[in-house]
Amino acid sequence: MTDRERRHLILYAITSTQFALPFMLSGVAVALPAIGAEFQSGAVALSLVESTFIATTAMFLLPMGRYADLRGHAPLFIKGLCIFCVTTLLLALAPNMPVFILLRFVQGIGGAMTLSTGLAMLMNAYPREERGRALGIATAGVYLGLSAGPYLGGMLTSALGWRSVFYASLPLLLLALLFVLRLKRLGRNVVDEPFDRVGALLSALGIGLIVAGSAGFAHAAGKAALAAGIVFLAAFVFWELRHPAPLLDMRLLRRNRPFALGCIVQYINYAASFSVTFLMSLYLQCGRGISPYEAGAVLVVQPLVQAALSPLCGRLADKHPPHLIATAGMAVVTVALIMAAGFDAETSNTAFYAMLAILGLGIALFASPNATVIMGSVESRNFGVASAMTAGMRTTGMTTSMVLVSLALAHFMGHEAVSAQNFGQYLKVMHVLLTGFAVFSGIGVLLSLRGSLDRRPVPQEEDGKG
Template structure:
């Protein structure tokens, strides 16, 4: 009877863990993709310039990337559920504050706070699922969890556009509040377990500060790489990360255990994730400009075309996760990276006369490829480390995603500054815009091609969980 009760409790914990992590994983991508649609409305209300407006989505990404690894370590020491709950509370409160923001500067500050809450959610949600599920069921659970990310990305532009048009941009932030409250209620009521496998160990404040500052300089420098300041910031960021690695190798309880990267599965799976996000994140941004400027489509119609990719990602991620439970994740993820390469290559050839069917085929290939890469790759990363490193491993998954997204946007911004310049996009700039899009997609295709080899180099995956 005791065993039966234990089995029921374990099953209840797994279901609760999957529900709260999946709902939380919907929050942040939905907000991130919806806010892009709302930026013009925010600019109109606050009379903000284009540079400040670009920081509304970027400030969230920067804050989340800065705090992901430190909070991963804090969660390992003080408990996954505790940090997760605090993260959802901070995200929800920041959403309320953003909805009430009296100025664009206040909105940026609240977006930074939202990014800190987002980092706490990113690093613990995946780690809670990995802790709650046995290795033979983990891939399926991670696949379902990742599907919620893609559903959020899919619904963001469509619902975000409708909400902004009919209820104002502040409604996007208000909509996050009831969902945040629901997640907290389920977590407190149903999730009884706590995971703190490094309890009592010291937290590395010096390493955390050095890491955060170096990462900000690196990402900010890359986003303005065409300027002298950008090059200086990039060099300082690289030097800061080198200093961080040296520092971490000498600390007894490092915020990031550098020795984890001696594990080829962990190291190359993270590298493959970084390359994949760097190559694919700017696709929707670039195609949105292409469809609205070059093709002259309205925003809602462009959004319906672009929805093809995330919908396929959402539908196929659980299936890809199940496959990785049964077959070698290395092969499935590498095949997915190969499909991403083909999808990106499609867009390197688009021009003003390219058919929508051609665009949708490219997006479909990319969506299928990303689904078959992401779930198995994430499962491989989490399965390659011991339980005591789940928080840090989960943080690395989030950091690779966030840094990759920033690098992807950095490549796009660099191309725009070289071929268009800091001017408003008018029909006179359309040839420069099209040239920029071609160059970025060629760079991204080559990056993804290299990513196939990084994915294959990890070797066979061994679950340590």
């Protein structure tokens, strides 16, 4: 097998997992009513189906990334993919809701193992001049999963039942596993350093409680969980600053400006843009009177543009400074958010489609170049941590975005469902949210620009094989 064929197999396997996780999140979300009806479960149990998966993935990203840096990226990726495949099959066979939620927890661990190692494997497999394109293709997988999930999940659930969503995901995952197992040279670089178990526990508890607390912030238990999560993260930082072999080397955040700013801007981008689809879905259905299926067909424009342009934008990051491309992407996202903030009941279809296309372009320009910034700003021994931080900031940003939307709707509209009758009130809430997101995104532009001005060279090493 040639090196080129080997790289292609790795790229396919990683892109498949980048697709599978968001598909499993967005596709299952559509199937939740059917799952609840079969298991006779209420809203709280159904909310746990999604929040358990998100929280578990977020909790284990950083510990898994660091463990992979110490013991090898590929072995952990394969184990994570095996766990994800097995739990996907078992979820399709789940007999009741408690078992289903437990399996989602285990599936989230498998997802964290693959997400925290995938980008690191790409960085090790590809030469520097081709890494941006590879990251762009992998990023396209994320957007395809997000866009295909609601459509395919709804279609499969309607035609074959909710269990078919999991069955349909298996062939892609098994093929990815087969491809990875075919590789002859799966390097296993073992670093003679202890694994920071205390740091792993503190970070997992802190992140898990913050994600869970944010999702349930409207209740007292959610506020308590959020506060406890902040305390655990503060303890984590205190511990890491004094540990000789920390889980997260704080020097990466204190002294490595491209890495620190890249992570911050990653979070800002997803926090500012992720909930636009949700807000526009309500806008179309309640203000324009179209069906959920028609709204989904319209909104798919944005992720399709992102998926189509991400490989090209990744290639641009190979040829030009990725900081500048990512900054341009943040600026374009800000323009799209400003456009959306001005929508009213009379907004033309042309303006709506233009906003979606511009938003898709902006995120495509941002995502893979910014991932190139983060991954390229560290030495190969920290690729796992950088990969985990890239995915972690994305997950945390998405969660923050939806939590802010939920809090705003609850504050301004109470428990009243959005409908054609109160669409005017919803528009006011939407304007406030999107204006705030546009301002937040503008701050991201400034931070990304500051990072682009820092041109200190990153230590150059030989490409690894981990």
